[in-house]
Amino acid sequence: MTWEAGVRWRGGGSLVRGFAAALAVVCAVLALPPAAAAAEEDEVAGIIVVGVPGLAWTDIDEAVTPNLWGMAGSGASASMSVRTIGSWTCPEAGWLSLGAGERAGGAAPRDAQCAAQSQLQAPVEDGGGWSVDGWDALVEANESFNYGARLGSLADAVAAMAAAERTAAIEAEAAGEPVVEPDPGACVAGIGDGAALAAADTEGRISFWAPELASLGEAMAACDVVVVDPGVIVGDTADAAPDTSTDYDQLGEDDIGVGTDEPSADVDAGEIEPEPDAVRKRAAAVADAAVGEVEAALPDDWRLLVAGVSDASAPSALHPVLYSGAGVEPGELTSATTGRDGYVQLVDLTATALGAVGAEVPATVAGAPIQVLPDADHTSASAVARGIDETAASQAVISVSFVFYSVLSAIGVIAVAAAVWLLCGSDRYRGLARTVCLAVAAMPVAGVAAGIPHWWRAEHPQLAFWGIIAAGMAVLTVAASLPWTRHGARPVLVIAGAAALLIAVDQVSGATWPLHTPMGYTAQAGARFTGLGNYAFSVFAAAVILLVAFLPWKGRARVWGPVLIGVCAVVIVGAPNLGRDMGGTLTLVAAGILCCLKLWGRKLSLGALALAGGIAFAVFAIGGFLDYLRPQEDQTHLGRFVGSVLDGTAANILIRKADAAIGTIGRPLTWVSLAALIGAIVIWRKRAPIRSNEVAAAAVGLSAVAVLGAVVNDSGIAVTGFTTALGFGLLAVAVGPRTERAEPATPDPVAAAPTSKN
Missing domain, CATH: 3.40.720.10 (Alkaline Phosphatase, subunit A)
Known part of the structure; x- marks a missing residue:
């Protein structure tokens, strides 16, 4: 019996022990206190x-x-x-x-x-x-x-x-x-x-x-x-001024006085330039x-x-x-x-x-x-300058966000069509379809990297932002198309590896980059100042699933390698000092377990689904309870949610998040999600069932992130959209076009018969 078969049939106890050890590690990290806060101040009168x-x-x-x-x-x-x-x-x-x-x-x-x-x-x-x-x-x-x-x-x-x-x-x-x-x-x-x-x-x-x-x-x-x-x-506006009887926009700056409703006598009001x-x-x-x-x-x-x-x-x-x-x-x-x-x-x-x-x-x-x-x-100057810069950054992000999501959705639909053609179409234009899949998958990765340079300080911030996005897409597409990276699953590993590494480094270094791009939340939105936002989580989770599925594991590394990557990824997503993502932790644990089970050749029975859900809930519950035990001022929103469960106010939070998730339906990323569903059906009907454990693992893991992430996060369909944008095309590239193996020709018995010599 091969080692893989041994894992499949005799390794149940080993796998359970492995998952238990991974659970212990994750919960221990989630129990760590958040970053040390400044000393508590003294009371005053x-x-x-x-x-x-x-x-x-x-x-x-x-x-x-x-x-x-x-x-x-x-x-x-x-x-x-x-x-x-x-x-x-x-x-x-x-x-x-x-x-x-x-x-x-x-x-x-x-x-x-x-x-x-x-x-x-x-x-x-x-x-x-x-x-x-x-x-x-x-x-x-x-x-x-x-x-x-x-x-x-x-x-x-x-x-x-x-x-x-x-x-x-x-x-x-x-x-x-x-x-x-x-x-x-x-x-x-x-x-x-x-x-x-x-x-x-x-x-x-x-x-x-x-x-x-x-x-x-x-x-x-x-x-x-x-x-x-x-x-x-x-x-x-004049309506917001204390003195609404004066049209201050028509007065010079030097003529503004408290309680006055007329310009100074020595100035002709008709010749005064408006002062906005x-x-x-x-x-x-x-x-x-x-x-x-x-x-x-x-x-x-x-x-x-x-x-x-x-x-x-x-x-x-x-x-x-x-x-x-x-x-x-x-x-x-x-x-x-x-x-x-x-x-x-x-x-x-x-x-x-x-x-x-x-x-x-x-x-x-x-x-x-x-x-x-x-x-x-x-100093006063430094404080004001910093505040103006922070405000400009958040407003610049808002100015490009809707267009970014719309463009990503539009080219994402094109990428889904390219993936269908790559897997089910003729040989013509397959190279172009493959390039489109890689380029579109690179766009959300470039979106995260766009936060590294201070693009909002440019003379034309929107042009600077789109220049960075285009450059990032070009660099990653070329890197995944070189002679030594273009074959097999290597292009997938290049782009998925870049996405996972970029986001992991950002989280460890302070979670700054997505804050100043559409891949995160602007500071004025007040949703997430640090940690991992839902959009960046979707990209990170999809990248981790692809890495787990397509890295060339050998021997026992096929079990412990994915478990190690999964534990590190969950810690990055859920640790109080890092991602602080409550819904992301739940999603990634469940999706990662299902992905690993398929990679190891196991069928996704009801028992397997219960195992994935149980472990995910255990990580969520234990981590949340340990966070709740901290002083209130040190708790993350995971611990505060546990507190709301205990005091009976959690229903309000769940209803609000459900309303927010439902409200995302119909927004730009809805269309790439719908295109992915249609594309998957077309591929399934034309391509026949999946036969590779690696491909099955990736398909199951990505589907779990897309569906479960949309259900448990208030970003709703946006989670599905970002998962699709990165994962759908890369999965198609990893699978590659189907080539029919030519059957050996049957010899003609007449032609093969020896001829008589006269």
Whole structure:
């Protein structure tokens, strides 16, 4: 009996032990803590959060906004995603998210200019305090968003701290122990209409509210957390300006004054050139003056947090966060929710305010306290320049993404047709079909590599991006077509190996490249700042499956080689310090096991499917539970999902992800996925069943990634599309055209008979 047959018939126990060992290794790695965070900061007497809707990095200027400019250098800073409900966030939703510590939406319609959600109403006074008018409508609106936002979590968490202090004081007095007086300022105050939404508790009531900054001292005396809305939206339209009676676009920059509605007497308004930035500059100057007033009143033991808490209109952008005050050194900011230096999220501000005054961050708050990374070389100029560059990068990615997906889908359909021709057509044009398959498979790989050069800094960013994509496709296609790489499965190993290696190196080195390409998530989307996004995962998983199936394994390496590659791949996808991809871990484990079983000649019975599903779920469950046991601020979204299962809120997450996955149907990558299904049917009917274990392993593994990945990830059909773009054509190249073996000619008995000689 051959060794392969021995593996097939007698190696069941060995395989089970191998899978068990692999499972142990994977779970041990998933249990490792994430990257070390900065040391926890000390508590302070209080914190003021100033929210400026629409504030962008480009608004911070040494001349126009001197207070913000100085704060950017003297404190710590970061770029912030304000993503809540939808692709841009209007002021009402931003203020509510700040109070909830979770993505929340407004009750008013979300239009492109944020007109409806910018008309905020002042709270009403009811004798015993203030309450938000229409609070029930806001709560009802957010119940339909499936994010589980609990409006008022900020105020409730501070109140819970006060209640705990009172309880501790009563218990200490009863026990005859020294009594620590509860903090009389354990509440949240609001100044301005928007701040009322953030300072309200879950019932819509506010401990202290005032309409103007003149009451700042009184607010600080009453509460340890003060939220300030300067009453200005930094936007580009006259509707967003504080003074809507003046058409600032028709005035010169020198003629903009607070409270004026006429140009200066010595200037002819009819001859003034329009100044498109006039509205923004005046609004930013008003916000800067408010920040200066707050800084002047800030005690030495308080902190100040200034942030652009929302967009002013569509499209969305990154917004600045500036942090200063007691104990805050110059440098960058980060948080556990982003895992990336220089980036935070809107929901992190809620946790930061709570952490600053010593309140516990409740489970309803999705953010984590922002942490300071001191930098001796940090200056105002460097902070603003970095923020502008980060914003430009994310916006440049958005500008090319839809075209990238559309082009990939279109040429992907062509590649599917080329693959069908290569396997089932005539000899004519097979060379061209093979080249098309290789080139299209190289496109998503080139998409990942495009993040290495800073293409968004070019004079024409879109041209630079497409130049990189074209060059990457050309290089990989040529590399897979050289005389020593073009035969058999070698072209597949070249392109799949490049894809897997590129993504693995990126993950180990900090997961930077896909962030600045359509293969990842832009920072302003707030979906994934680090780790492995669903698009890059699809390419990585498809590449790993092809490598496992077509590497020329010999002897026992045919078992342990694929297992070793699989373990390394799952660690890259799921480890807290690396991919952090919950759905990807589940998908790759199951797909990898099914691929290996076919490679080893086993039939995919119900038992085999149960084995793959069981091991995948075990890795997912054990890794998630170990992550959940970490402190909340150190958990990845895998551990937080386990927490949502335990507290009963997981259904909201699953419904939201299912809605997102269903919503991808009909988008560009749908068509290449549909073409792949049709192409597979045509090939199956014309080509006859698969006879090679290697080809069967690749086909099963790729199908599992495409189908299971689409089901468990919120990117839905996009996972199938990217898997198809890389894997379908490469699989066709590996199989190659079928050549019919010529049957030996049957000798003619008459012709073969000896002739008689006369």
